[in-house]
Amino acid sequence: MKHSLSLCIALILLAGTAQARPLSYPGGPMLMSDNDVMQNNVFAGYTVDPKNAFGYRLMYDRDTASTFHGAQWNHLLNRWNNPDSQANLYLQSAVGVIDRQSEAPGQEYQPGAMTGILADWEDRRFFVSYENKVRIAEDEQWRNFTQSGRLGIAPYVAEAGSLHTWLMVQFDHRPQLNDTFTTTPLVRLFYDSYLVEAGYNIDEQTPLVNLMIHF
Amino acid sequence: MFKQILTIALLSTAIITPVFAADKTPVVKPVLTKTIHIGVNGMVCDFCAQSLKKVFGKQKGVETVAISLEKKLITLTVAPDTKLDDATITKLVTDSGYAVEKISRL
Numbered sequence: 001m002k003h004s005l006s007l008c009i010a011l012i013l014l015a016g017t018a019q020a021r022p023l024s025y026p027g028g029p030m031l032m033s034d035n036d037v038m039q040n041n042v043f044a045g046y047t048v049d050p051k052n053a054f055g056y057r058l059m060y061d062r063d064t065a066s067t068f069h070g071a072q073w074n075h076l077l078n079r080w081n082n083p084d085s086q087a088n089l090y091l092q093s094a095v096g097v098i099d100r101q102s103e104a105p106g107q108e109y110q111p112g113a114m115t116g117i118l119a120d121w122e123d124r125r126f127f128v129s130y131e132n133k134v135r136i137a138e139d140e141q142w143r144n145f146t147q148s149g150r151l152g153i154a155p156y157v158a159e160a161g162s163l164h165t166w167l168m169v170q171f172d173h174r175p176q177l178n179d180t181f182t183t184t185p186l187v188r189l190f191y192d193s194y195l196v197e198a199g200y201n202i203d204e205q206t207p208l209v210n211l212m213i214h215f
Numbered sequence: 216m217f218k219q220i221l222t223i224a225l226l227s228t229a230i231i232t233p234v235f236a237a238d239k240t241p242v243v244k245p246v247l248t249k250t251i252h253i254g255v256n257g258m259v260c261d262f263c264a265q266s267l268k269k270v271f272g273k274q275k276g277v278e279t280v281a282i283s284l285e286k287k288l289i290t291l292t293v294a295p296d297t298k299l300d301d302a303t304i305t306k307l308v309t310d311s312g313y314a315v316e317k318i319s320r321l
Contacts, residue, residue: 025266025311050310081257081314083287124259124284160264160282190261214262 020129020188020195022074022090022118023053024214030055031213036184037206038062038146038174043072051076057094063176064141068112070096077117085123092116098137112137127152127166148172152188164190170199170208179203248278251299253289254316255308258282263313270311274299287316 024030024047032043039062045055052075059068072094080087098112116133132147152168166188173181186199186208197210258264264282267289271280276297281290289308293299305315 021260021262023312024262025270028266028269050312076312079257079312081312083256083316084259086257086259086263122259157285158261160261160268160284164261192261193265195262214265 020120020212021088021214022092023047023051023076026050029215031211031215033211034208035210036208037177037182037201037204045072045074057096061142064100064139065102066139066142067099067101068094068096068114069099070094070112070114085121087121088119090118092118092133098139098142100139100142110138112139112142122152124157125154127154127168144174144176146172146174158190161192164188166190168197168199172201177204184208248292249295249297250321251291251293251304252317252319252321253291253304253308254318255287255289256314256316258284258287258289258313260284266311267308267313270307274307 022030022032022043022045024045026047026049028047030043030045030047030053032041032045034041040060042058043055045053047053052073055072055074057068057070057072059070060066061068072092075091075093077089077091079089093113093115095111095113098110100108100110102108113136114133115136116131118129118131120127120129122128127150129150130147131149132145135142135144137143149171150168152166154164154166156165158164168186168188170184170186171181172184182201182203184199184201186197188195188197193214195210195212197208199208200206201208255267258267261284264284268280268282271277271289271291274297276294276299277291278294279290279292282288283290291299301318304318308315
């Protein structure tokens, strides 16, 4: 019942990547959903070992009105475990098919891929991350490069099992947008195996909603 | 005759009472669980805590898993006959993506 509810919430939100832990524990399934001005993303994955997770990515791109279906690999390149902090470097890559609904019948499908790195550092009070992504395809409109960074602070330090709250600011660099650089203040709430983020892009005046569940 | 009966009765009571008294001696029950403390580096968020809780919760003989982010500590209570040696604990923590600082047992 708990898992069904989680799945329903995720599908309703139909979202992307929340700049947080794209790997779970070995044998652990996860669901991630990111939604912002550019895209709706869903990633359903399974962590096979301490460094690798595989799964299915569904991405709807608003700019090109296209849908990407692909197999994604999240790989932990390195992790630094310190007594009071942790830092991670991930590689996230996906290959699949782009469905361009605006194209003529017979020409709507073409192969596509994306890859990028995610780096983060956090302790129980502060959070910093950087993520980039390159999209590769024959379609020039679909190809792009994006990058973003985040700064976060926890207004209180929470113990395991209680509600964790983070106040964050996300900075995006998306060369294809009118506002190349945008800023999104957001709130991250963490409880048990659930992470929810809600924010508002003040330049594009659009909401951001992210969800992550580690089952 | 009555005095003799009373005397025998009292003596009998005096002899038997310690036997019953011995039966009432509190029985010391054997310890049913033992505790393992695991100090962990890198355990800074609730995802970390929940992952480790699930990993150790699946182990045979582990009865409770308590995690303190403040103390960077996992506390397990396990059945006394549980085979959960330091190497196994270290592997479970490492495979979950964290580092063992120390392991102590009570």
